[in-house]
Amino acid sequence: MKIGIAGSLESCDCRATVTLAPAESIQIQSAVGAFFHDQILAAVKKALAEAGGGPYAVKLEDKGAYDYAITARVLSAIRRLSE
Amino acid sequence: MTNAERLSKIPRYGVDALPASPIQPEKPCRGLALMSRDIDKILDFVTPRDGMTVSFHHHLRNGDQVMNQVLHALAKRPIADLNVAASSVFPNYTALFDLIEAGRVHDLYANYVNGPVADAIGHKRLTGLCFLHTHGGRARAIECGELKIDVAFLAAPSVDSFGNACGTAGKNACGSLGYADSDLRYADKVVLVTDTVMDTLPRIDLDGRYVDAVWIVDSIGEAEGIVSGTTRITRDPVGLAIARTTLEVLDSCGLIQNRLSMQTGAGGISLAVTEFVKSRMKERGLVGRFASGGITKSYVDMLEEGLLERIYDVQCFDLDAVASLARNPNHIAMSAAQYAGIHHPHPIVDDLDFVILGATEIDREFNVNVATDSFGKLIGGSGGHADTAEGAKVTIITTQLIKGRLPIVKDRVTTITTPGKNVDILVTERGVAVHPQRPDLLEKLKASNLDVVTIDELLTRAHALTGTPRAIPRNTDVVGAVLYRDGRLIDTIHTPITL
Amino acid sequence: MKRSLLFIPGHRPAQMQTADLLKADAIVFDLEDAVDPTEKTAARELVVQFLSTLKQPAFSTVVRINALDSPYFEADWNALKKVAVDYLMVPKATIETIKSVAALTSIPLIALVESAKGVIDVDAIASSGLVRGIAFGAEDYRLDMRIERQADASELAYARARIAVACKAYDLFAVDTPWIDTYDDAGLRTDAKRAKAQGFRGKLCIHPGQVTIVHEVFSPSKDEIQKAKRIVEAWNQKQKEGVGVFRFENKMIDKPVAMQALAVLEEAKQAGWRD
Numbered sequence: 001m002k003i004g005i006a007g008s009l010e011s012c013d014c015r016a017t018v019t020l021a022p023a024e025s026i027q028i029q030s031a032v033g034a035f036f037h038d039q040i041l042a043a044v045k046k047a048l049a050e051a052g053g054g055p056y057a058v059k060l061e062d063k064g065a066y067d068y069a070i071t072a073r074v075l076s077a078i079r080r081l082s083e
Numbered sequence: 084m085t086n087a088e089r090l091s092k093i094p095r096y097g098v099d100a101l102p103a104s105p106i107q108p109e110k111p112c113r114g115l116a117l118m119s120r121d122i123d124k125i126l127d128f129v130t131p132r133d134g135m136t137v138s139f140h141h142h143l144r145n146g147d148q149v150m151n152q153v154l155h156a157l158a159k160r161p162i163a164d165l166n167v168a169a170s171s172v173f174p175n176y177t178a179l180f181d182l183i184e185a186g187r188v189h190d191l192y193a194n195y196v197n198g199p200v201a202d203a204i205g206h207k208r209l210t211g212l213c214f215l216h217t218h219g220g221r222a223r224a225i226e227c228g229e230l231k232i233d234v235a236f237l238a239a240p241s242v243d244s245f246g247n248a249c250g251t252a253g254k255n256a257c258g259s260l261g262y263a264d265s266d267l268r269y270a271d272k273v274v275l276v277t278d279t280v281m282d283t284l285p286r287i288d289l290d291g292r293y294v295d296a297v298w299i300v301d302s303i304g305e306a307e308g309i310v311s312g313t314t315r316i317t318r319d320p321v322g323l324a325i326a327r328t329t330l331e332v333l334d335s336c337g338l339i340q341n342r343l344s345m346q347t348g349a350g351g352i353s354l355a356v357t358e359f360v361k362s363r364m365k366e367r368g369l370v371g372r373f374a375s376g377g378i379t380k381s382y383v384d385m386l387e388e389g390l391l392e393r394i395y396d397v398q399c400f401d402l403d404a405v406a407s408l409a410r411n412p413n414h415i416a417m418s419a420a421q422y423a424g425i426h427h428p429h430p431i432v433d434d435l436d437f438v439i440l441g442a443t444e445i446d447r448e449f450n451v452n453v454a455t456d457s458f459g460k461l462i463g464g465s466g467g468h469a470d471t472a473e474g475a476k477v478t479i480i481t482t483q484l485i486k487g488r489l490p491i492v493k494d495r496v497t498t499i500t501t502p503g504k505n506v507d508i509l510v511t512e513r514g515v516a517v518h519p520q521r522p523d524l525l526e527k528l529k530a531s532n533l534d535v536v537t538i539d540e541l542l543t544r545a546h547a548l549t550g551t552p553r554a555i556p557r558n559t560d561v562v563g564a565v566l567y568r569d570g571r572l573i574d575t576i577h578t579p580i581t582l
Numbered sequence: 583m584k585r586s587l588l589f590i591p592g593h594r595p596a597q598m599q600t601a602d603l604l605k606a607d608a609i610v611f612d613l614e615d616a617v618d619p620t621e622k623t624a625a626r627e628l629v630v631q632f633l634s635t636l637k638q639p640a641f642s643t644v645v646r647i648n649a650l651d652s653p654y655f656e657a658d659w660n661a662l663k664k665v666a667v668d669y670l671m672v673p674k675a676t677i678e679t680i681k682s683v684a685a686l687t688s689i690p691l692i693a694l695v696e697s698a699k700g701v702i703d704v705d706a707i708a709s710s711g712l713v714r715g716i717a718f719g720a721e722d723y724r725l726d727m728r729i730e731r732q733a734d735a736s737e738l739a740y741a742r743a744r745i746a747v748a749c750k751a752y753d754l755f756a757v758d759t760p761w762i763d764t765y766d767d768a769g770l771r772t773d774a775k776r777a778k779a780q781g782f783r784g785k786l787c788i789h790p791g792q793v794t795i796v797h798e799v800f801s802p803s804k805d806e807i808q809k810a811k812r813i814v815e816a817w818n819q820k821q822k823e824g825v826g827v828f829r830f831e832n833k834m835i836d837k838p839v840a841m842q843a844l845a846v847l848e849e850a851k852q853a854g855w856r857d
Contacts, residue, residue: 006624011487012596032488034458034580035552064487067550069595072631076624083623320790321600512603532854548599 006076014065016077021057030062043067047074086212090564096571104426107228109268115246117296122156125298129272134164135233140263141171143304149238149276154178164189170262174198183208194218195464204562205461205579213563219423219470220568225265227426235270237263238303241279246291251409253279255304258399258408260288264418267293278303317351321512326355329481329510335531336524338437341369346376346471347439352481356439357381364390375431378404395431397422423470425569432474440468442482444496447538449503449518452496457489459557460579465500470568472505484511490545499574500565513544583607583852584755585784585800586793591616592625598632604790608642613658614673622654626661633665646671650679659687677703684712696722701741708748716745720759735776746781760786774799801853802846810846
């Protein structure tokens, strides 16, 4: 199965792992999820909307990344799927 | 009594009247009765029993092996409901962790708790409660009879045949024994634990009159670990920027002048501030009256270069400080009571012009948390924070505004260790805030070209970058109490929030 | 002001989002040498997403794209079409590469000259009207020239002079090569002064700690400011008296000298000086 991965587990970053799936799913493991779950989810969805295609199964391992970095990592992971 | 009932009996800070602090008579001095390598002889001598309170100091920090060896031996005895009064608890204190996990520890009293023991407390493994004191508050509790210690096991780098102890000589010298003094004079029985017996000690830090027994071991700690827990001066550009701003804040407030007195915490930013203050003082040919608290090489250098007249040392954070204490008459050891006890006639903290401290959280009222993280997990404790913040004329908190994605400035701190009325200035990398109660400082800072804003504005700036965090209520289960330096309850510790 | 242009690697969020604290005049988000080939895709996206969060930053934004002949160039300039960025820094610049890049984008360009051919092309690049500034990259230049680094940087004097003069002639900003010994602040100061003496207005920085020193060197000193102030005051006074040229503090003051003094004061003000 093809997997696209982008990012890292360094502080302020996140790692996005994306595969094609029968239906969209988003799994978030975040060090700060208790405080920022809604924002993190929105950032992932923003990337999915921008990328188009799919549906994708997204796993996000987050170490306190800001929204822009989450969106970027998910987009890059999707891009790597088709590389 | 349940835990809740016990907590309800403690007078509350900000609500109830200041409790009295009547200094009690010291322990009866019976003379040194026993010096042995046999721990069982020692334990038989101190007659361990259920519910006893044992105490330790933490001057060997994460390199300490005294508590481990003592508790390891005590664990073999059929004792239940042990109460432990450790001045601090570090990650290497595994024997304590084992006892707690085995359900054999009732109450823990400490000024700082970090590592597996802190996690165990958060998982409700104590059968009683964790009481967090300040350094001054622990001394007061012991000397005013609120915390009664049955047996104090005090690591002593070197002892003589009279039971006197010295902190600056021995195989594992740790310097000042400031946190051991109250235990020495008030614990019912005192056992020194040492790896070095000498004919003559170069100086006496613990008076042998109070000592009942000496346990001789192969090693009281690991030399490398002894200086662990101290940080290096920060190299992070953001941390350095905060430190530089702090120097300008100090200067604009008129605090960098002749005869100054100062104290800084042990964090990376604080150490950088100390170096910058030192350079500024050198440039202007200033001489300070003293620096106090936990002492590092930075302060030793200032003393030796004539930038300070004296150092008052409650704890040595590196071997340079130990060596300086040993040889320099102007490097003076002080006890926790002399340092910060409100029951003491003139604690050193009251003489401080300024103190630089850290925070895990600070809120709109300038209340500071140094005990837990934002999930309520126990990661520290006041140490000298609340003591110095109250005593010093100007209290400056230095911290990054955001760590990871979490804002350090919040609506409301998760746990209060230092009340906002004792905090004057907050310095972050994205602005400086002054407590409204200090219009004098605000005026001075506004005249500088520093970025001075309200603390509400700092919150706004943080949220602009991180997003607005959800406000999460604490769990209801209480596992501990934060006691202010006067013995009153200022907050409680709860089980941490898990995802 | 272009006293400091600080490189930030484009693949690490932690450094990017604190870049504004470092007080550099410009931040160069690097997609080229600081980024491993395996990270080029991710860095590009990260920089694009980050730039879109900026609202009126206090610093100029520059992106160092990959070289024209690299497999990454096309994706770089495609991606950068959708964000606001002040300059693109074109590495390995020659008149040909600059012309090709300028044909593809309307974003203002900074030519990073780092080869012998680049140095030869400096006049053409400066006069082309296609760039706003020229930066010098000595490491790759030395490699290309097969010359060794000298203690007094004498091997760079020719290249530096060509760049500084061409920039002055065509009113572009000239940015000197980075000082790579990040632990050697004294060496940085000396090298920055060398560059200033040759007419550079700023220096590339590769470590946040270099920014303060670079600003000190490339901003007018207190003495320079006070002297300029005195000249301007004397000039204004003489103007009132209808005198166009006069002697002041052992120097001949005419209009160009007075304008130069005014420029110094203007620079000082931008650097934070208040009268």
